[in-house]
Amino acid sequence: MVTKNQIKLVTSLQQKKYRTQHGLFVVEGKKTVNELLQASTRLYKLFVTNVQAVQDFEGTELVSQAELRQMSSLNTPSDILAVFYKPNSVEIENKDWIIALDAVRDPGNLGTIIRLCDWFGIKHLVCSSDTVDCYNPKVLQATMGSIARVNVLYKDLSIFLKETSLPVYGAFMDGNTVHNEKLPKKGILVMGNEANGISSAVEQVISHRISIPQFGDQTTESLNVATATAILLNEIRRT
């Protein structure tokens, strides 16, 4: 039996304010839930409509489909919903490339970028404090479970970049073409906001301006930030 208070808690976690207050976040769907369990993310509560759906964990609660629907943020809820404790962020190591995001606002873009970091083996993703929250349900949906393997941190980006000893690269429309750059073995790559690119405060602490060359008509819309990140991560890894 799920209590009214539990339902209220779970639905409140759709808002960042309550995720911060309780230190919890919600994940729906077998795949992402399993990835987080495998990555030893600490479980608070697991709600399932069918006990066969998962291994038995302490805190597993059998609920009806109607109850799950009340807790879900999805139009068509799956048969599993988990509440996890937000993990403590890990200290950043300067051993490899780090990706930094300056005010990325679209949940789908952040989720895709987390998934790309996972694919390309990037361990740390540093977000400006006005980047969308990585525990937003739409972000988690788009990460396809990769959130379990990428360390996402929120920081004052200008200060973080000022203090680093790594070279700082930024993606700009008018940067040097990345095809001619000899990228180092480690560094920081900054990607900007969907509409405005990298903010002027952050721009001041960027030492290398790079761009993805365009071959088509000049009137073409610029690349989407997630697509551009995909191309630049591939460039980083091919050196």
Add this chain to the structure above:
Amino acid sequence: MVTKNQIKLVTSLQQKKYRTQHGLFVVEGKKTVNELLQASTRLYKLFVTNVQAVQDFEGTELVSQAELRQMSSLNTPSDILAVFYKPNSVEIENKDWIIALDAVRDPGNLGTIIRLCDWFGIKHLVCSSDTVDCYNPKVLQATMGSIARVNVLYKDLSIFLKETSLPVYGAFMDGNTVHNEKLPKKGILVMGNEANGISSAVEQVISHRISIPQFGDQTTESLNVATATAILLNEIRRT
């Protein structure tokens, strides 16, 4: 004044069947409409709620916002909706790379891939007949106007690939890493379906199997087809 029959015609064009029957398609929003007008796509009818919104074209019709809402497929319609004649597809030239899609089903993916072709100066996009229709409203939305500059054709893909004189490359999870490939100046790159990849019929006519190397955990979900296309188009252009 817009007639009931006109409204009926416009809403019917949300379905592929009627787009084929009438040889027409609908575009909403100033940006995409303007890109198509600039590219000399033949206009059938232009509906605007405000005459100042566009230049005067033959066939421009002033309508109320309520009337535009009736015709629109969007939740929040813009102030301009145009009906265009479907352009005749241009003959394919073998002068450059061509992208081919095998059963790409998601409208957002096709739209993004058209936009990427435009960015990277790819003139021809050949789609298998079971790929989503490029005049689907959601596809057009995602192209951001690029549909005006990319020649999209629907063909029996196996036959097309059998008859070409160009080398045929295909993206596979187990292909040779693209980082070690010396890509030619021209060729065809085949990208497969979201869930199943390239079909076995098409696989038989592919001469070069390539892949994007993975650096993270092996359990990571494969890259999305639009993201993978972005990376491979950049690889094609950097040679």
